[in-house]
Amino acid sequence: MGLTSNKVLALAIMVAVLLFAATVWLWPxxxxxxxxxxTGRIGLLLATQLALFxxxxLAANNSFLFYGSWSDLFGQEQDMGVVVDHSASGKRVKVVGKQMLDVPxxxxxxxxxxxxxxxxxxxxxxxxxxxxxxxxPEYFQAKYEKRTFPASIVLTGYPGTAENLLKGLKYPRTAFMQAKDGKMQPMILVMMRPTVAPPRDTECVDIPGGPQTxxxxxxxxxxxxxxxxxxxxKPQNWGFMGNSTGxxxxxxxxMHHPEQFGASAGLSAYYKAADDPTTGDLFHGSKKQKSRANLLWSLDHLPQGKSSFLVTTSKAGEANLKSTLAFIKKVKSPARVSSITLDSGGHNFNTWRREIPPALTWISGRLSAS
Incomplete structure (x- = not known):
């Protein structure tokens, strides 16, 4: 059983409960x-505490995927990174691995x-x-072999990993089930972390003299x-979505590239670039670029393209409620805006799992295959 298996977590919980019951029973x-x-009291207390922790x-790791396997946890993962030489073929994408989905x-x-x-x-x-x-699945079926598909880029937050999108937030499985149930059209997902120049948080801006994110x-x-x-x-073929920084x-x-993206969804998004030790100096003193990275400023001062936006927040638990309402108010035609507002939900995976299915349905409905 793998480190992130629900069976392992259930077993750990059961052992903790049994040890607690044994401690209560044997204490007299x-x-x-x-x-x-x-010695018996010390042993029972230590065993119960160890099982509980x-x-x-395991529950925390299943939610945030700090470690992906037992070998990763114990520092035994020694596989080297794959060096990809692109100069010979000129290809911009190299497939280095394949995996199946945990679905029927x-x-x-x-x-x-x-x-x-x-x-x-x-x-x-x-x-x-x-x-x-x-x-x-339709991508591999003969009757769709000449069909193009809509695609959406999906980003994690900072400093998350792309694996979080697969295992923690379950984007592929959710997209599969939503399409199977007829709630969205088949769509390709390109899943990444926003940190393409790790460990720096570039906030997806072109940094003068730095990463052109x-x-x-x-x-x-x-x-x-x-x-x-x-x-x-075409813009109607491409969407963009993510959580937090993503x-x-x-x-x-x-917003700044309506010629490329027809729709975008920000789950628990904030609306201006962070400025902290993880980002460094993003704008090198340019007030123009700093203002452009502020979405509320951009909506007021820059032309709004024919784009569709989805924003999410909650009445209790999220810090972006006020700024999300301001964003909604500032969107003007020809742009469009939709929203999801939960009664309660923090800035965490559980909240995003509640928002991802309707967000995928929404973005799919605003994209087309041709």
Missing amino acids: RLSRRSWRAV SAVG GGSRPAMGGQIQKIVVVGEKSKIDSPAYVYLP ETFFAKDLPKAISETYRVGT GYCALKIA
């Missing part, structure tokens, strides 16, 4: 002052779809970054994906 018998009784640790028929791509691990080479930005691509996401990535997979190049990036890049 161990109340004597003999060394055996004292193990269960809590998942062993066959035409039944369960497929997740491909890739490396993307940025032509203009000169940024190389790994990503995961979810291809729906906005160019990578707005220009290089869609072009590379469209050249490799059956995805169109949500800010999705809204900002789609």
Whole structure:
């Protein structure tokens, strides 16, 4: 059983409960002052505490995926990174791995779809970054072999990993089930972290003399994906979504590049670039660029393109309620805005799991295959 298996978590919880019950049951018998009784009490307390902390640790790891496997946890993961040479072929995408989905028929791509691990080479930005691509079952079916598919870039928050989108937030499985139930059309997902120049948090901006992150996401990535997979190049073919920092990036890049993205969704997004030790000096004193990275300022001072935005917040638990309401108020035609407002929900995976299914349905409804 894997580290992130629900069976492992259930077993840890059961052991903790049994040890607690054993401690309560045996405590009267161990109340004597003999060394055996004292040793027994110490042993039961330590075992119960260890089981409890193990269960809590496994639950936290399942939510935030700090470690992906037992070997990763114990520092035994020694596989080296894959060096991809692109100069010979000129290809901007290199597939370095494939995996199936944990769904009925998942062993066959035409039944369960497929997740491909890739490396993307940025032509203009000169940024190389790994990503995961979810291809729906229809992509492998003969009757759809000449069809293009809509695609959406999906970003984690900072400093999350792309694996969080697969295992923690379950984007591929959710997209599979939503399409199977007829709630959305089959759609390709390109899943990444916003930190394409780790460990720096670039806030998806083009930093003077530094990483050109906005160019990578707005220009290089869609072009590379469209050249490799059956995805169109028009705005109605492309969406952008993410949570937290990823949500800010999705809204900002789609806002500033309506010629590339027809729709974007920001789950628990904030609306201006962070400024802290993880970002460093993003704008090098440029007030113009700093203002442009403020979405509320941009809505007031820059032309609004024909874009659709989805923003999410909650009445209790999120810090972005006020700014989200301000964002909604400032969106003007030809742009459109929709929202999800939960009664309660914090800035965490549980909240985003409640928002992802309707967000996927929403963004799918605003994109087309041709």
